Amino acid sequence: MTSRRVTEQTGPSPSTLGRLGSALGALGIALLRWPERRRAYSDLQKLTDRELADIGLARGDIARVFEPDFRLPAMPAANSNEIRPRRAA
Numbered sequence: 001m002t003s004r005r006v007t008e009q010t011g012p013s014p015s016t017l018g019r020l021g022s023a024l025g026a027l028g029i030a031l032l033r034w035p036e037r038r039r040a041y042s043d044l045q046k047l048t049d050r051e052l053a054d055i056g057l058a059r060g061d062i063a064r065v066f067e068p069d070f071r072l073p074a075m076p077a078a079n080s081n082e083i084r085p086r087r088a089a
Contacts (some may be wrong), residue, residue, distance in 0.1 A: 037066055 005052045052059060064070050
């Protein structure tokens with residue numbers, strides 16, 4: 001005859017509590033950042049198409065700016081000369 005060990009679990013497991021805590025933390029951070037993001041979105045909407053182009057955006061990019069994987073495309077330098085910092089004499 002084999003004996004089986006039975007454990008009684010009361011309440012959620014520690015891993016469940018950890019995931020819940022992480023989710024609540026992420027929600028809290030999102031809520032804290034919301035006014036700043038809304039302000040930035042509004043400021044971008046106020047720019048002209050020319051001003052947006054100067055910073056490498058098109059009007060259609062504004063909604064995507066806050067996506068986690070959004071990256072601006074690499075812009076070629078305005079001239080072919082490499083800009084190097086000056087050294088102190």
